Amino acid sequence: xxxxxxxxxxxxxxxxxxxxxxxxxxxxxxxxxxxxxxxxxxxxxxxxxxxxxxxxxxxxxxxxxxxxxxxxxxxxxxxxxxxxxxxxxxxxxxxxxxxxxxxxxxxxxxxxxxxxxxxxxxx
Numbered sequence: 001x002x003x004x005x006x007x008x009x010x011x012x013x014x015x016x017x018x019x020x021x022x023x024x025x026x027x028x029x030x031x032x033x034x035x036x037x038x039x040x041x042x043x044x045x046x047x048x049x050x051x052x053x054x055x056x057x058x059x060x061x062x063x064x065x066x067x068x069x070x071x072x073x074x075x076x077x078x079x080x081x082x083x084x085x086x087x088x089x090x091x092x093x094x095x096x097x098x099x100x101x102x103x104x105x106x107x108x109x110x111x112x113x114x115x116x117x118x119x120x121x122x123x
Contacts, residue, residue: 001026002024003112004023007022009117009118010120011120011122013122016121019081021078022036025077032099033052033053033110034051035096035098036048036049036050036070037107038119049081050104051079052103054102058070067086068083086119088121094117094119097114
């Protein structure tokens with residue numbers, strides 16, 4: 001069992017930056033793929049970025065490429081999402097998730113989810 005706790009959300013002006021963190025419980029963090037997803041009312045949850053348990057493998061949604069960076073610190077059981085050049089359309093609840101696949105951008109492939117953190121970008 002893995003428990004995930006997100007932090008770092010908040011209100012920021014367009015063009016600003018935020019860094020989300022997701023702390024995981026358990027001793028097998030390094031064996032999980034970690035993903036960040038987001039969701040807005042009435043829309044399906046969508047992938048933002050993912051980082052594999054295999055070194056050097058990451059995935060980014062086209063909408064965030066060049067602006068967001070996902071990273072993980074296995075010693076701290078933590079995954080991060082650095083978000084720069086934020087836009088109003090980035091406003092959503094952001095969720096951290098863990099799964100066992102090497103790489104996936106499909107929510108159903110993830111087994112564990114955090115409670116979410118709100119990110120609001122004002123124009």
